[in-house]
Amino acid sequence: MTVTETRVAGSGFVLALRDCAVMTRRGMLRLGRVPDELAFNLVQPILFVLLFSYVFGGAIPLPGGGPFREYVVVAVFAHSLAFMGVGTGTGLAVDMSRGLIDRFRALPMAHVAVPVGRANAELLRALLVTGVLAIVGLLVGWRAHLGLLSTLAGFGLLLLFAYAMAWVGVTIGLSVRNPEVAGTAGLLWVLPLGFVSNGFVPISSMPEWLQPVAAWNPVTAVVTATRTLFGNPLGLAADPRFWPLAHPVQAAVIWSLGLIAVFVPLALLAFRSARSR
Amino acid sequence: MNLGVTNSSPGLHRERETHGGIQVEGLTKRYGGVHALDGLDLNAPEGQVLGLLGPNGAGKSTLVRILATLLKPDSGRASVCGFDVIRDPQAVRRSVGVAGQYAAVDEYLTARENLNIFGQLARMGKRAARSRAEELIERFDLGHAADRPARTYSGGMRRRLDLAVALIAGPRCLFLDEPTTGLDPRARVEVWAVLGDLVRQGTTALVTTQYLEEADQFADLITVIDHGREIATGKPAELKDRVGGDHLDLAVRRAADLPAAVSALAAAGLPDPKPDPGTLCVTAVLPGGTSRMAEVLRKLDGAGVEVADITVRRPTLDDVFFALTGKADDR
Incomplete structure (x- = not known):
């Protein structure tokens, strides 16, 4: 019953890459198996686009001018991608509570592949969600005005941000003891992150003390940068008092890469000490 | 070892x-x-x-x-x-x-x-x-x-x-x-x-x-x-x-019958029957399994013990612990 001679050989790094590819494929297979989860990822943002476009849109005059629908669609993009990280955490916590993580940890695989595979699969989910949302956006009248390259750069920035948020979710999922806690812990920080931003209201409408917080919020940077790249109305965002608002694209890239640089090692650390039940 | x-x-x-x-x-x-x-x-x-x-x-x-x-x-x-x-x-x-x-x-x-x-x-x-x-x-x-x-x-x-x-x-x-x-x-x-x-x-x-x-x-x-x-x-x-094969559990109706039940079982060839006054039960290893049951029943009847229930069962984990440590599992 010895099949050890069929084992693949190679350097640790190459084998680790292979493990990451296998785990990414596993995550992608799962994506198609849980269609209700993907549907849930879409229902809320689509509802947001429709509500903001047809219910609030008429009543809220956009400071600085421009159509409110174009303003709000990008905010919903960024919001949905940030909130997806919560589901990432819950999903991993479910794996942990079912002993699946123990199975991985008892294998001679590179353990880093477990969080990497999860985050990569989440990136594919983000791509699907962004695609569907873009179609819904187009239907309600949202457009990108600055040509193909700028538009692609805008979507690239959104996906980079989604990848960063997936790593935050992975870290939370590996750090807490059960799926419910992962959900609550994820929401606790994503809610203020999502709303203390210039996504739906201009920062100048907030109390003085809150304005710097909102200005330095990564969601603000991503939303402002994407609006800039799509040529959508900024709603008085270009506030020279705050560096991220004056340089939104740079700020968004730095924020996303920074979050990835911090949370990848944190996730790996959490995985090493993670223990099912 | x-x-x-x-x-x-x-x-x-x-x-x-x-x-x-x-x-x-x-x-x-x-x-x-x-x-x-x-x-x-x-x-x-x-x-x-x-x-x-x-x-x-x-x-x-x-x-x-x-x-x-x-x-x-x-x-x-x-x-x-x-x-x-x-x-x-x-x-x-x-x-x-x-x-x-x-x-x-x-x-x-x-x-x-x-x-x-x-x-x-x-x-x-x-x-x-x-x-x-x-x-x-x-x-x-x-x-x-x-x-x-x-x-x-x-x-x-x-x-x-x-x-x-x-x-x-x-x-x-x-x-x-x-x-x-x-x-x-x-x-x-x-x-x-x-x-x-x-x-x-x-x-x-x-x-x-x-x-x-x-x-x-x-x-x-x-x-x-x-x-x-x-x-x-x-x-x-x-x-x-070491555990001793099949076990016999005997329940009596009256506490007063317990000593008589113990000696009846011993007389039927069951080594060291253990009475439990709390549950009115006697537990013993049954050498030879069910073939010895007729003898057990005869002795109990002869001693006038009123039997509430009698069962023969395979040894459980409790019996293993009892046999190996001399005390029941205390959990």
């Missing part, structure tokens, strides 16, 4: 030790103030199945987690297939398969996908993993469901898939943590059939269980543990001899 452990010199950490089975020596693990393992010794020779018998909380799962490199012990040593679990966990992981009471397969993937993915993660080549997966699907009778997500499986099917996943890379050594716990009787028989196959093929395995009867089914050797310590080791037949 001779553990057959060879001490490797410090400079030769990765040298294969001569012994291929599972050796555990003085292993301890504490959670807070509780000793999950308290100086545990055991030895599973290569090619044999060691049944690890003990009640809930005896330390069985903690031991399996340490042997599977999921948990570090506080002290003591353990080696699996000749590799030290602390110094060389990667070598241990390459040599073992683990299956447990919490069937850990990916619920959203099919049996085929689970086997392929875990095969590749065990560093098998893609093609080797695929043909091995087909072989196991066949052998574990999962063919009809191999392309359905595992979450649609019955408990027995899921456990069979779990075992198949544990075997995917042809491990030299297998850890099965309560492989039949939580299964209905039919599923339990299914899993036993698979285990029986493995045993006949000479796989080295450590199987934990709470049931003496189960250990008796497939173990070459049984180690009984309690409170994280080994309390007895032997072949199933030897242990059963």
